[in-house]
Amino acid sequence: xxxxxxxxxxxxxxxxxxxxxxxxxxxxxxxxxxxxxxxxxxxxxxxxxxxxxxxxxxxxxxxxxxxxxxxxxxxxxxxxxxxxxxxxxxxxxxxxxxxxxxxxxxxxxxxxxxxxxxxxxxxxxxxxxxxxxxxxxxxxxxxxxxxxxxxxxxxxxxxxxxxxxxxxxxxxxxxxxxxxxxxxxxxxxxxxxxxxxxxxxxxxxxxxxxxxxxxxxxxxxxxxxxxxxxxxxxxxxxxxxxxxxxxxxxxxxxxxxxxxxxxxxxxxxxxxxxxxxxxxxxxxxxxxxxxxxxxxxxxxxxxxxxxxxxxxxxxx
Numbered sequence: 001x002x003x004x005x006x007x008x009x010x011x012x013x014x015x016x017x018x019x020x021x022x023x024x025x026x027x028x029x030x031x032x033x034x035x036x037x038x039x040x041x042x043x044x045x046x047x048x049x050x051x052x053x054x055x056x057x058x059x060x061x062x063x064x065x066x067x068x069x070x071x072x073x074x075x076x077x078x079x080x081x082x083x084x085x086x087x088x089x090x091x092x093x094x095x096x097x098x099x100x101x102x103x104x105x106x107x108x109x110x111x112x113x114x115x116x117x118x119x120x121x122x123x124x125x126x127x128x129x130x131x132x133x134x135x136x137x138x139x140x141x142x143x144x145x146x147x148x149x150x151x152x153x154x155x156x157x158x159x160x161x162x163x164x165x166x167x168x169x170x171x172x173x174x175x176x177x178x179x180x181x182x183x184x185x186x187x188x189x190x191x192x193x194x195x196x197x198x199x200x201x202x203x204x205x206x207x208x209x210x211x212x213x214x215x216x217x218x219x220x221x222x223x224x225x226x227x228x229x230x231x232x233x234x235x236x237x238x239x240x241x242x243x244x245x246x247x248x249x250x251x252x253x254x255x256x257x258x259x260x261x262x263x264x265x266x267x268x269x270x271x272x273x274x275x276x277x278x279x280x281x282x283x284x285x286x287x288x289x290x291x292x293x294x295x296x297x298x299x300x301x302x303x304x305x306x307x308x309x310x311x312x313x314x315x316x
Contacts, residue, residue, distance in 0.1 A: 002078060003198040004190035009183055011049065013075045017068070017099040020091035026075035027068030027096070028052070031059025036129070036288050037105040039093065040067040041113025043136075043266075045152045045201055047074035049187050050110070054269055057277040062290035063106075068096060070112065072202035074187070082204040086215075089116040090125050097126065106288055108280065110134035110269065111240065115219065122222020130229040130287045132280060135241045135266050137232060137249035138219035140212065144240030144266065147172070152206045158196030165189055165197055175237065175265055223252035229287035230255065233279060235271065236262035257283060 013026035028048055038058055040051035048067035058065040069076035071092055072084055079088070093116060097105060107128045109117035114136035120126040151172045159165050162182040169185075170178040179185075189197040230253055234246050243260070250256055259279050264271035 002190060003200055003202075004192035006075070007186035007189065007191055009186040011187060013048075013069075015068075017096045019071060019076070019095045020088055021080065023071045023079060023092065024077045025068050025071065025092055025096055027066055028055065029059075029064065029066045030055040031064045032062060033064050035062045035064040035290055036284075037097075037100065037103045038063045038065045038284070039097070039105050039107050039117075040065060041093070041107070041109040041116055042067070042070065042073070043111030043113055044070075044148065044205070045073075045199070046110070046267075047187060047200065049074070050267070050270060051108075053273045054108075054277050054280065057281065058284075061281055061285075063284065066096070066100065070116075072205045074200050078202040079204070082202070082207075084202075084205045086115055086119045090120045093117075093120055094126060104129050106130045106132070106284060108132040108134065109136065111136050111266065115215075118219055118222045121228065122219075122225045124225075128228060130231075130284065131226065132231045132233065132283065134233045134276075135235050135238050135268050137241055137245050138223050138252065139216050139241075139245040139248060141240055141242050141245065142212075144238065145212070147239060148266075149206060152199070152201070155199075156203065158192055158194060158198045159189070160196060162189075162197065173265065173267065176271070220252060223249055226253045226256075229257075229283075231257040231259065231279075231283045233259045233261060233268055233276065235264035235266055235268040236260055237265040237271075238268075240266045 014028045017025045019025040040055060042048060042050045048069045051067035055065040055067055070089060072078050104127050107117035114133040117131055121128050121131055154168060162185050165185050166178060166182055188200055190200055192198050232246060232249055234241050246258060250258055261268055261272050261275055269276045
């Protein structure tokens with residue numbers, strides 16, 4: 001089952017892998033397959049395309065960057081049972097990692113993808129070499145979550161035109177310039193049998209109940225368990241991860257490096273791709289360099305500094 005037909009101009013996935021319970025996962029990759037593996041996981045309502053420029057940047061400096069559509073998103077299959085959530089997303093990540101040889105990867109996750117990454121590492125499902133969380137931590141601001149859900153839930157019967165789609169995106173992201181060329185929207189929607197444009201994601205993805213308190217407790221425990229090199233990137237305009245929430249995370253995981261990108265909203269990579277890409281490459285050059293060292297040994301305990309010594313960078 002899918003949202004409808006792919007529009008002309010929608011990029012064809014470079015790869016397909018079998019995820020959990022037979023769900024087909026679509027993905028793209030950049031760089032040398034023998035380089036350090038970096039998984040790029042998008043947020044809810046996004047696709048692998050959100051990572052294209054970052055993937056190219058990582059590939060150019062020697063990493064093997066892999067971005068894939070989460071189940072129920074983009075060109076990946078919808079869940080047969082309509083079940084989504086962090087547990088099954090982690091299982092999909094493990095499936096793709098096994099398909100690529102079972103390496104110890106770097107995990108980069110934005111929003112939903114960051115939650116998946118944090119659970120995968122914090123609960124010891126996957127032994128990664130480094131973790132980069134993008135505008136997501138243990139606590140989500142209620143107002144930001146509400147805005148996301150309202151955006152995703154609008155127009156359940158579809159849009160009449162790409163102009164309507166562009167208007168909806170512009171209303172959600174008023175800080176971005178509305179594109180005059182709407183062809184780039186092709187990857188965000190599908191054409192239904194009713195002749196209307198529908199978002200690419202499974203509507204059941206936003207229909208489930210969410211226990212926010214339970215989720216926060218779980219992610220707090222995961223944050224405390226982190227020992228690998230970790231970086232938290234926040235969009236300075238974000239309504240999802242507050243500055244207070246970021247500071248709380250630094251208390252839970254004191255060795256975290258923190259970058260605040262002013263002028264960027266929740267979609268940090270899309271808003272300030274140049275700054276974000278530079279920050280990621282700089283962090284990985286120190287934590288997981290292409291030449292092989294100093295990647296920490298499997299399951300090794302990293303020394304923790306005090307919260308006050310966390311590396312905090314404010315990038316205008």
